[in-house]
Amino acid sequence: MTAATQMQPRRCTLVLLIGVFALASGATAAPDDVAAELAAEGVWAYLDASGEVRPSGSFTGIPPDSALTAAGLEKRAGFDFTTEDPVLGCGPPGMPRALTAASPMTFSWNQDLLIIRYESMDVTRIVFMGKDAVPPRTPSSPDGYAIGRWDGDTLVIETSHLDGRIQDLQGTPKSDAMTLEERYDLEGASNEKVLRVDLIMQDPTYFSGPYVWHFDFVRKPDWALLEYACEERPAELTPGVLPTN
Amino acid sequence: MVSRALLVISSALPLCLCSSIARSHHSIGGEFDTETVTVNGVVTELRLINPHAFILVDVEADGQTEQWMLTMGPATKLIRGSGWTPDILQPGNKVSATGRAAREGKGMYIVELIKEDGTALISSLEE
Numbered sequence: 427m428t429a430a431t432q433m434q435p436r437r438c439t440l441v442l443l444i445g446v447f448a449l450a451s452g453a454t455a456a457p458d459d460v461a462a463e464l465a466a467e468g469v470w471a472y473l474d475a476s477g478e479v480r481p482s483g484s485f486t487g488i489p490p491d492s493a494l495t496a497a498g499l500e501k502r503a504g505f506d507f508t509t510e511d512p513v514l515g516c517g518p519p520g521m522p523r524a525l526t527a528a529s530p531m532t533f534s535w536n537q538d539l540l541i542i543r544y545e546s547m548d549v550t551r552i553v554f555m556g557k558d559a560v561p562p563r564t565p566s567s568p569d570g571y572a573i574g575r576w577d578g579d580t581l582v583i584e585t586s587h588l589d590g591r592i593q594d595l596q597g598t599p600k601s602d603a604m605t606l607e608e609r610y611d612l613e614g615a616s617n618e619k620v621l622r623v624d625l626i627m628q629d630p631t632y633f634s635g636p637y638v639w640h641f642d643f644v645r646k647p648d649w650a651l652l653e654y655a656c657e658e659r660p661a662e663l664t665p666g667v668l669p670t671n
Numbered sequence: 672m673v674s675r676a677l678l679v680i681s682s683a684l685p686l687c688l689c690s691s692i693a694r695s696h697h698s699i700g701g702e703f704d705t706e707t708v709t710v711n712g713v714v715t716e717l718r719l720i721n722p723h724a725f726i727l728v729d730v731e732a733d734g735q736t737e738q739w740m741l742t743m744g745p746a747t748k749l750i751r752g753s754g755w756t757p758d759i760l761q762p763g764n765k766v767s768a769t770g771r772a773a774r775e776g777k778g779m780y781i782v783e784l785i786k787e788d789g790t791a792l793i794s795s796l797e798e
Contacts, residue, residue, distance in 0.1 A: 480752075481747070481748050481751040481753075482744070482745050482747040513722065530747075545747060546721075546722075546745070546747070547722070649751070652747045652750065652751065654721045654722075654745075655721060656721050656722055657718075657720040657721065659723070659725065
């Protein structure tokens with residue numbers, strides 16, 4: 427009997443033990459399975475803190491004053507929504523606002539691209555999977571440049587090159603140095619999976635440190651994204667020009 | 672000009688409901704006061720659009736007809752969440768609307784909308 431054959435029973439035992447441990451811990455899903463589940467039929471809908479599924483997203487809060495630098499507080503205090511909110515003019519909300527609006531969303535894969543669509547404001551976002559670095563001379567943009575990777579079963583998206591548009595209804599600022607890290611985890615039983623999203627924002631100009639958001643989404647297989655087709659209100663009906671007498 | 676005192680000012684709505692409207696998904700919340708107001712009027716137009724659907728109604732006050740603009744959440748919420756269709760309200764339908772008064776002009780952000788037959792199209796229990 428050779429040394430190799432003598433080792434065989436031990437190796438089988440080891441493999442069996444690893445398998446039992448994996449089953450017991452539930453850590454069996456491979457990224458391909460997770461990727462397929464993210465892109466499964468239907469949409470991901472926001473599950474609010476009370477456990478209610480929101481039909482069209484929800485306000486999810488704004489960073490508190492304590493999270494901002496003095497420059498951030500000053501910028502937010504000077505915000506005038508009537509002239510400085512791009513969304514009121516049907517402009518792009520940009521990241522992270524597209525995500526923090528908790529809109530219904532979908533994931534789809536196209537080779538090395540992940541396409542995330544948010545119903546609110548008809549946002550389509552492209553994530554470049556597996557890239558090592560942002561290409562040179564990449565300009566800043568509302569959604570920035572997003573690179574995705576897998577950390578075990580966790581989808582991680584890192585975004586930079588964001589433009590400086592405001593990030594919420596209260597005019598919380600962001601600078602072009604802001605970076606985002608999103609972490610997506612599927613948890614729960616197979617027919618009741620919850621997509622847990624952690625968003626970590628860092629902005630040395632306007633934030634005093636990393637700021638973390640947390641969102642839960644559930645899959646609604648019978649929903650489809652609706653066309654948002656943002657439409658500005660007629661000029662004669664905007665505030666201040668309604669008849670006052 | 673018709674005094675706002677002629678309108679029914681609702682103080683029964685819980686404060687938390689008012690603040691939930693203030694937490695609208697974008698800055699349109701800044702257009703509206705915390706004061707709530709109720710009007711009874713006749714629908715002239717429903718625009719089921721995003722990010723904010725609205726209804727135009729004619730309101731009779733002091734023998735004059737005033738046009739009020741009643742603002743709501745996104746059409747996507749009304750369609751998917753409440754089953755609205757563009758013909759859910761027709762010109763000539765009478766409605767009673769309660770909401771946060773506009774800071775300027777004659778308007779509100781609706782928190783409750785009831786048709787003449789008692790059907791609640793928007794419930795004050797909804798956010």
